[in-house]
Amino acid sequence: MRKVSVISALVYLSMSSLGAGLFLAITLAGDYSWVARLGGSAWIFLLSNIVLMPLVIPVVKKRLGA
Amino acid sequence: MTTATQEPQKITLNIAVGGMTCASCVAHVEGGLREVPGVTRAVVSLATERAAVEYVPGMATLDDFRQAIEEVGYQFLGPVEEGVVALDREKEARQQELRRQRNNLIIAGSIGLLVMIGTFQPYWFLPRIFPEWMNNKVFLFFLTTPIVFGPGHQFFVNSWNGLKRGLTDMNLLYATGIGAAYLIAVINTFWPEAGFGGREATFYEAAALLTAFIILGRYLEAVTRGRTSEAIRRLMKLQPRRARVLRDGQEVEIAAEEVQLGDLLLVRPGEAIPVDGVVVEGYSSVDQSMITGESMPVEKRAGDEVVGGTLNKTGAFKFRATRVGRDTALAQIIKLVEEAQTTKAPIQKIADSVAGVFILGVHVLALTVFLFWFFAGYGLWFVPESRLILTPYLLTGMGVFGFALLTSVTVLIISCPCAVGLATPSAIMAGSGKAAEHGILFKGADAMEATAKLQVVIFDKTGTLTRGEPSVTDVVALGRMAQDEVLHMAAVAEKNSEHPLGEAIVRGARDRGLEPEDAHSFNSIPGHGVEATLNGRSILLGNRKLMADRKVSLDGLTGEAERLENEGKTAMFVAVNGSPAGIVAVADTLKETSRQAVKELQRMGLQVIMMTGDNRRTAQAIAQQIGIDRVLAEVLPGEKANEVKKLQAEGLRVAMVGDGVNDAPALAQADAGIAIGSGTDVAKETGHVILMKDDLMDVVAALQVARQTLRLIKQNLGWAFGYNILAMPIGAGLLYPFFAQMVSPELAALLMATSSLSVTLNTLRMTGYVPPIRRPGRSRAIVQEVAA
Numbered sequence: 136m137r138k139v140s141v142i143s144a145l146v147y148l149s150m151s152s153l154g155a156g157l158f159l160a161i162t163l164a165g166d167y168s169w170v171a172r173l174g175g176s177a178w179i180f181l182l183s184n185i186v187l188m189p190l191v192i193p194v195v196k197k198r199l200g201a
Numbered sequence: 202m203t204t205a206t207q208e209p210q211k212i213t214l215n216i217a218v219g220g221m222t223c224a225s226c227v228a229h230v231e232g233g234l235r236e237v238p239g240v241t242r243a244v245v246s247l248a249t250e251r252a253a254v255e256y257v258p259g260m261a262t263l264d265d266f267r268q269a270i271e272e273v274g275y276q277f278l279g280p281v282e283e284g285v286v287a288l289d290r291e292k293e294a295r296q297q298e299l300r301r302q303r304n305n306l307i308i309a310g311s312i313g314l315l316v317m318i319g320t321f322q323p324y325w326f327l328p329r330i331f332p333e334w335m336n337n338k339v340f341l342f343f344l345t346t347p348i349v350f351g352p353g354h355q356f357f358v359n360s361w362n363g364l365k366r367g368l369t370d371m372n373l374l375y376a377t378g379i380g381a382a383y384l385i386a387v388i389n390t391f392w393p394e395a396g397f398g399g400r401e402a403t404f405y406e407a408a409a410l411l412t413a414f415i416i417l418g419r420y421l422e423a424v425t426r427g428r429t430s431e432a433i434r435r436l437m438k439l440q441p442r443r444a445r446v447l448r449d450g451q452e453v454e455i456a457a458e459e460v461q462l463g464d465l466l467l468v469r470p471g472e473a474i475p476v477d478g479v480v481v482e483g484y485s486s487v488d489q490s491m492i493t494g495e496s497m498p499v500e501k502r503a504g505d506e507v508v509g510g511t512l513n514k515t516g517a518f519k520f521r522a523t524r525v526g527r528d529t530a531l532a533q534i535i536k537l538v539e540e541a542q543t544t545k546a547p548i549q550k551i552a553d554s555v556a557g558v559f560i561l562g563v564h565v566l567a568l569t570v571f572l573f574w575f576f577a578g579y580g581l582w583f584v585p586e587s588r589l590i591l592t593p594y595l596l597t598g599m600g601v602f603g604f605a606l607l608t609s610v611t612v613l614i615i616s617c618p619c620a621v622g623l624a625t626p627s628a629i630m631a632g633s634g635k636a637a638e639h640g641i642l643f644k645g646a647d648a649m650e651a652t653a654k655l656q657v658v659i660f661d662k663t664g665t666l667t668r669g670e671p672s673v674t675d676v677v678a679l680g681r682m683a684q685d686e687v688l689h690m691a692a693v694a695e696k697n698s699e700h701p702l703g704e705a706i707v708r709g710a711r712d713r714g715l716e717p718e719d720a721h722s723f724n725s726i727p728g729h730g731v732e733a734t735l736n737g738r739s740i741l742l743g744n745r746k747l748m749a750d751r752k753v754s755l756d757g758l759t760g761e762a763e764r765l766e767n768e769g770k771t772a773m774f775v776a777v778n779g780s781p782a783g784i785v786a787v788a789d790t791l792k793e794t795s796r797q798a799v800k801e802l803q804r805m806g807l808q809v810i811m812m813t814g815d816n817r818r819t820a821q822a823i824a825q826q827i828g829i830d831r832v833l834a835e836v837l838p839g840e841k842a843n844e845v846k847k848l849q850a851e852g853l854r855v856a857m858v859g860d861g862v863n864d865a866p867a868l869a870q871a872d873a874g875i876a877i878g879s880g881t882d883v884a885k886e887t888g889h890v891i892l893m894k895d896d897l898m899d900v901v902a903a904l905q906v907a908r909q910t911l912r913l914i915k916q917n918l919g920w921a922f923g924y925n926i927l928a929m930p931i932g933a934g935l936l937y938p939f940f941a942q943m944v945s946p947e948l949a950a951l952l953m954a955t956s957s958l959s960v961t962l963n964t965l966r967m968t969g970y971v972p973p974i975r976r977p978g979r980s981r982a983i984v985q986e987v988a989a
Contacts, residue, residue, distance in 0.1 A: 161576075171602035175575055178381075178606060182568040185373060188364055189561060 219276030274362025444475035483518025615932035624917030632910030662813035673709030769822030
């Protein structure tokens with residue numbers, strides 16, 4: 136069970152970070168304040184996590200046969 | 202060599218679960234329980250806040266269930282008890298939850314109101330009434346913080362418990378909404394230059410009122426759950442708490458639960474009967490309406506059965522306990538209704554899975570809306586002079602991030618499908634409770650939905666449409682002999698007969714006040730009839746063959762005999778001293794309400810079919826009397842289920858109505874098997890729907906309650922989903938490019954609470970519902986119509 140949690144967390148945190156990073160990269164090209172860039176990245180990270188967690192955990196659980 | 206594999210024995214345990222608020226909570230608890238090794242089935246009801254777990258004893262323990270429920274973030278409240286104790290505990294738990302949400306509402310509502318006044322203090326007429334310091338942002342921070350972390354604490358804890366197991370629910374929507382609104386307000390208070398709109402855009406009132414409105418929704422849900430389970434509670438309340446037992450000739454008052462099988466009990470006028478039993482002494486009338494729905498009190502004398510929970514009206518009597526504890530009729534009824542409320546209707550399974558996906562979809566939408574307003578919408582349409590609907594705020598200082606975040610949060614809150622989780626189970630609870638009040642027991646929510654969707658109703662003939670025992674219907678007298686004399690002669694001849702037709706004739710004579718004397722001689726002629734002598738007169742009673750053998754001319758009677766036979770009756774000729782005297786016709790008679798019930802079902806658009814083992818001519822004759830067009834005649838008992846299957850193969854949804862004895866396979870095969878006249882021994886019945894009274898009008902009432910419940914479910918789901926579908930685009934800022942108006946998070950929360958309120962009010966309409974067939978004057982109107 137712990138293995139599932141760790142692997143799942145690694146997957147969804149990485150994917151969310153990737154999403155947040157992508158957002159930050161795009162905003163760097165535009166005329167945005169740092170509050171908007173970092174705040175936006177944080178919000179994207181949070182929502183991405185919320186969306187990804189229920190999707191990733193069952194898949195990992197199934198793959199590991201837990 | 203053959204090997205027999207034995208299915209492990211399973212037991213079902215009902216567990217009370219706390220903290221569930223929505224359809225996805227149900228899915229989480231079910232998922233958690235199903236993962237416990239040894240669990241074969243887990244069904245959770247949001248409305249009753251119970252989980253029915255079927256498991257193999259030894260493989261799973263109560264502790265495993267506790268762990269599974271707590272791991273997904275809900276409270277394990279222990280196994281559900283039965284009887285009066287359970288009633289007290291359930292009532293206490295419900296009141297505790299109501300009290301908790303009411304206190305939360307009072308705190309969040311009253312402080313939230315202060316926050317709102319403080320926020321809007323500089324606007325309208327408010328500066329003239331309220332001091333300026335109320336608008337101080339730090340003061341508002343200190344007012345709002347206890348709301349968010351006090352009454353709002355539950356949303357953060359519950360959503361985190363779910364999230365760490367990969368589960369999303371409504372709590373997450375609330376937590377992200379409240380958290381984001383609060384965070385923006387704090388940033389704008391202490392770091393006003395951060396670009397979130399500055400001190401003019403502190404959304405403390407949004408965070409505070411959002412919490413208050415969500416708790417208002419929760420409170421309304423708790424009230425609805427309490428109200429809809431009122432029927433169960435009313436049944437439970439019928440269980441008397443005390444009983445007078447006669448022990449060693451002494452009257453002893455004990456708790457009703459302590460009554461033993463075989464105890465002799467005493468019941469005085471006005472007292473409730475504590476357990477089921479048989480009257481051994483005394484006479485009284487008993488009001489059984491609370492159990493069977495019968496409107497008139499029933500007379501009870503020695504040998505009659507009495508039912509626990511019914512009310513003794515006039516006399517005192519003694520009875521012996523035959524069923525006690527969980528075996529009493531009332532306990533069985535409560536169990537059946539509870540089980541019905543724990544099961545899921547197919548429509549609810551669809552709604553639950555839609556709601557589960559919906560929450561995830563809402564977060565994806567919130568993400569999309571944020572990205573859209575951040576990268577495109579803000580630059581294209583943002584107007585600094587724009588306002589939030591119903592607030593004096595100007596969004597002048599709002600930066601791109603603040604604006605996109607505000608819209609995203611509003612979407613999260615406005616889209617919350619909290620009413621969806623309540624829509625179906627609350628209606629099923631209200632409907633099954635209402636049906637039980639009329640002596641109609643649905644064995645599950647699926648049975649109720651199936652009943653509502655029926656297209657064909659098949660009635661078994663004998664014992665269902667008819668009384669199931671022959672009786673005298675016609676007496677034809679020839680010449681100078683009177684009808685009574687013909688019947689009297691026939692009864693004398695049959696007095697010693699054990700044939701059902703003979704018994705019917707004797708009973709028919711006695712009903713008319715004619716007591717048959719003992720015949721001087723009696724002779725049975727198997728397959729033909731009987732002969733007897735009385736006071737020197739020879740009496741012959743039998744069929745045509747007997748009369749022909751004895752050279753009795755039937756001139757003048759043949760026409761009448763044929764007419765009676767065409768009506769499905771058995772005509773028996775009577776001859777006295779070798780001369781024809783008349784005919785006595787015997788038939789299985791229709792129940793009083795058969796014609797009215799069939800007529801009403803046809804009016805409701807159902808096809809009505811009669812099924813019987815009788816020959817076609819008799820069957821047709823009976824069907825014609827009742828008004829049934831389609832007859833399945835000469836069907837052997839074992840073939841009844843096949844006939845039902847054939848109709849189902851035509852794509853029809855079929856109900857089978859029978860007495861539940863020899864119709865059991867057909868009742869099981871039908872989409873809705875309706876067992877009629879089961880009395881109080883409801884646990885033995887095989888049908889999906891059990892009618893306690895022997896009244897066909899209850900078939901109509903069952904259909905009407907089921908249809909009304911399904912209508913209610915559809916309306917509730919329509920309100921719940923319809924609101925979401927309409928509100929989501931508005932929350933996402935669809936109106937902003939045209940009117941420069943945005944929905945504020947607190948208005949979104951108010952709208953969301955309104956959707957819960959609409960479902961609550963709609964469900965409560967069932968409380969006053971009376972099936973049309975049971976409304977005063979309706980039955981009389983149908984009787985008149987049928988007679989006409």
